[in-house]
């Protein structure tokens with residue numbers, strides 16, 4: 016019998032949302048995310064497909080209803096679609112072991128034209144695609160790979176497959192700050208929502224991220240000069256605030272983890288590809304689920320580890336972008352925790 020107790024932390028927040036990283040590898044090298052010579056993990060350290068699946072089932076049994084697969088780039092993992100299919104069977108399941116309401120993923124879009132139909136067939140209905148610029152040269156410079164045409168093709172394939180696509184854009188001073196209006200207009204013309212994200216101090220990269228830190232308050236003021244923004248009642252259960260844009264008929268989201276406290280209603284935890292559970296994206300607390308999954312009694316060990324995670328989930332994050340000496344506020348890269 017699996018454990019069906021809900022996951023509730025010491026501040027009475029119920030955890031219903033798991034972001035699960037399936038690989039630390041990626042086919043891009045976005046400058047704010049990882050260095051060009053990023054050292055990827057030996058494969059044995061990464062959870063096997065089976066381990067990922069069983070672990071996810073353990074979370075679902077304990078009340079997780081929303082599961083987001085991420086990375087690294089989730090679609091570069093070879094057996095990824097098998098995992099999506101297996102987890103897709105838990106959508107609306109009626110087996111007494113919990114059910115998913117939503118299975119989704121965050122991707123850079125490079126592999127989408129190959130996988131869009133499979134994702135839809137497996138039960139995925141919405142995906143997030145990260146895209147910071149529509150300028151091919153800028154894209155090649157920022158991601159260190161000349162793959163914008165492939166990404167745009169991928170987005171079109173996803174839309175054609177009937178997936179709802181949300182674009183995530185990191186706002187970067189001196190890089191895409193003057194392109195944000197065009198990006199929003201482009202996304203809205205394709206009926207895609209767009210969410211802007213502030214750059215976060217995670218992991219060593221080659222340049223000083225503070226040089227490119229663009230407070231979204233500034234962006235919002237600029238957008239409001241051009242367009243009619245009305246606060247939207249839409250909520251995603253995450254840190255984003257939403258606005259409807261009168262002129263385009265679309266919606267934008269603003270995620271400002273550095274300038275706003277969004278922790279009160281936090282309903283999520285993250286697990287890396289090596290099975291480290293991080294109860295908070297902005298905290299150092301962690302629980303080793305891989306050890307639990309590789310123990311003699313994985314079901315019991317996993318559920319006990321989840322109880323520990325509920326005890327140590329902090330009340331709020333500890334980010335500060337201008338940490339002394341330009342050091343990252345947290346040593347781990349976003350490609351580990353998946354954002």
Ligand code: SAM
Nearest residue numbers: 048086087088121122123145214215349350354
């Ligand atoms: N590779 C996939 C992608 O790019 O969508 C999934 C993983 S990626 C780490 C998830 C999100 O994190 C992307 O939207 C990316 O732009 C964002 N990201 C990465 N490093 C970041 C940082 N230091 N600050 C803010 N966002 C970051």
Ligand code: SF4
Nearest residue numbers: 041043045048087123
């Ligand atoms: Fe890869 Fe996503 Fe990081 Fe870019 S943001 S390097 S696509 S993991």
